[in-house]
Amino acid sequence: MKTLRTIPFWSVAAPVAGWALLAGTTLGLGGWYALPLAVGLLGSVLAAVHHAEVVAHRVGEPFGTLLLAVAITVIEVALIVSLMLAGGPSTTALARDTVFAAIMLILNGIVGLCLLVGGSRHHEQRFGLHGVSASLAALAAIAVLTLVLPNYTTSAPGPVYTASQLAFIAVVSLVLYGTFTLVQTVRHRDYFLPEDADRNAETHAAPPSGRATLAGTTLLLASLGAVVLLGKALAPAIEAGVAAAGAPKSLVGIIIAIVVLLPESLAAVRAARANRLQTSLNLAIGSALASIGLTIPVVAIVALATGWTLTLGIDVKSSVLLLLSLMVATLSLGTGRTTVLQGTVHLVICAAYLFTTIVP
Numbered sequence: 001m002k003t004l005r006t007i008p009f010w011s012v013a014a015p016v017a018g019w020a021l022l023a024g025t026t027l028g029l030g031g032w033y034a035l036p037l038a039v040g041l042l043g044s045v046l047a048a049v050h051h052a053e054v055v056a057h058r059v060g061e062p063f064g065t066l067l068l069a070v071a072i073t074v075i076e077v078a079l080i081v082s083l084m085l086a087g088g089p090s091t092t093a094l095a096r097d098t099v100f101a102a103i104m105l106i107l108n109g110i111v112g113l114c115l116l117v118g119g120s121r122h123h124e125q126r127f128g129l130h131g132v133s134a135s136l137a138a139l140a141a142i143a144v145l146t147l148v149l150p151n152y153t154t155s156a157p158g159p160v161y162t163a164s165q166l167a168f169i170a171v172v173s174l175v176l177y178g179t180f181t182l183v184q185t186v187r188h189r190d191y192f193l194p195e196d197a198d199r200n201a202e203t204h205a206a207p208p209s210g211r212a213t214l215a216g217t218t219l220l221l222a223s224l225g226a227v228v229l230l231g232k233a234l235a236p237a238i239e240a241g242v243a244a245a246g247a248p249k250s251l252v253g254i255i256i257a258i259v260v261l262l263p264e265s266l267a268a269v270r271a272a273r274a275n276r277l278q279t280s281l282n283l284a285i286g287s288a289l290a291s292i293g294l295t296i297p298v299v300a301i302v303a304l305a306t307g308w309t310l311t312l313g314i315d316v317k318s319s320v321l322l323l324l325s326l327m328v329a330t331l332s333l334g335t336g337r338t339t340v341l342q343g344t345v346h347l348v349i350c351a352a353y354l355f356t357t358i359v360p
Contacts, residue, residue: 007215007216008050010043010046011047011050011219012047012219014046014047015044015219016222017040018040018041018044018223018226018230019222019226021036021037022226022230025233031237034234037233037234040226040230041226041227041231041259044223044226044227044230045223045227045262046266048220049270051216051217051223052067052220052267054208054212054213054216055067055213055217058208058216059213066181066184066185066286070290070294071224072224073290073291073294073295076098076102076260076291077294077299080094080095080295080298080299081299081302084299084302085302092303092308092309092311095296095312096147096311096312096313098256099295099296100147101254102257102261102288102291103139103143103292103322104321104325104350104353105254105258106261106284106287106288106291107139107284107329108325108346108347108349108350109265109346109347109350110261110265110268110269110284110287111281111284111285112343112344112345112346112347112349112350113265113343114268114272114277114280114281114284115338115340115342115343115346116347117343118273118275118277118338119341119342119343120340121273121275124338125272125275125337125338125339126336127194127277127278128191128192128336129333129336130188131184131192131281132285132333133333133334134180134183135180135282135286136326136333138176139285139292142172142173142176142177142292142293143326144322144326145169145172147312147313147318147319147322148313148314149313150313151313156309158311159311159312159313160311160312161310161312163304166303166304166310169300170296170301173292173293173296173297174297176293177289177290177293180289180293184282184286192278192282193278194278223263224263227259231256231259238255248357248360250357251358264284264287268280268283268284277338296312317356321349321356324349329346332345
């Protein structure tokens with residue numbers, strides 16, 4: 001009971017209400033029910049951010065940001081696999097679209113917003129160059145190997161891999177992400193720690209107790225599950241709105257990706273505003289790595305087991321935007337210092353990606 005009293009009531013009520021609203025979707029209450037679902041989604045996102053910060057304070061950096069990134073990605077992967085199994089061979093491009101949207105939104109939208117918010121408040125921000133460089137190197141390798149290279153292999157026609165190629169790419173993705181996690185948490189953990197960690201006020205605050213951390217972890221998973229499933233429940237209403245606006249169906253995937261990434265986005269922006277840019281970049285780039293490094297191997301296993309042809313290669317326009325994003329990220333994060341200029345550049349690329357999705 002003492003542990004429960006230390007947890008804000010709203011952070012417990014929000015995910016509970018979210019799951020209750022999910023149960024209400026089975027009653028067939030009509031289109032108006034999308035509004036309370038959206039409210040429940042927002043509450044669950046805010047609760048997820050709160051509990052993620054509690055757990056992160058207990059386990060310290062960079063384990064806290066890694067925990068949130070992996071937790072959201074695991075739930076996202078489960079959602080993608082369930083949709084693939086339910087939709088059959090017609091959904092073989094779902095993983096590609098979701099992963100590409102997540103990378104573009106994280107690398108340009110979240111990173112750009114963090115740099116802009118942090119730069120506006122603190123003029124210039126610093127971060128550890130070694131950790132960010134290592135993250136970008138791993139992300140560039142996995143992204144190009146999984147999303148661009150399939151367009152240029154010749155063993156199978158189209159933007160696909162053969163079974164042996166797909167298995168190889170799945171293993172490579174796991175090796176790269178596993179090595180990155182080892183470097184981030186064990187061998188070179190100091191690369192991912194804020195340079196001014198000793199001056200951070202949160203460092204000197206008493207960490208939560210073991211019971212509070214366990215409760216926070218449980219509520220974090222409950223909140224993340226509510227976020228993903230509420231987003232899925234809202235998908236028909238979103239699809240109807242996109243169709244009514246005459247926009248391409250690919251916009252639906254972007255909207256769902258935005259919903260899934262909301263907890264990470266808010267946590268990263270709050271960290272940047274508090275002048276903890278290293279934490280923001282750990283969370284943002286780490287989330288992109290987790291998204292592609294864990295999703296591709298799992299969906300590859302599903303495709304190999306079912307005999308489906310998994311569509312991975314992105315089109316020429318998307319390839320240009322992806323390579324531009326990686327190049328700009330390397331340049332803007334290559335000095336260890338950022339201002340509002342870098343944030344603006346990333347946000348402009350994100351806007352170009354969103355605009356060209358609506359107007360191809």
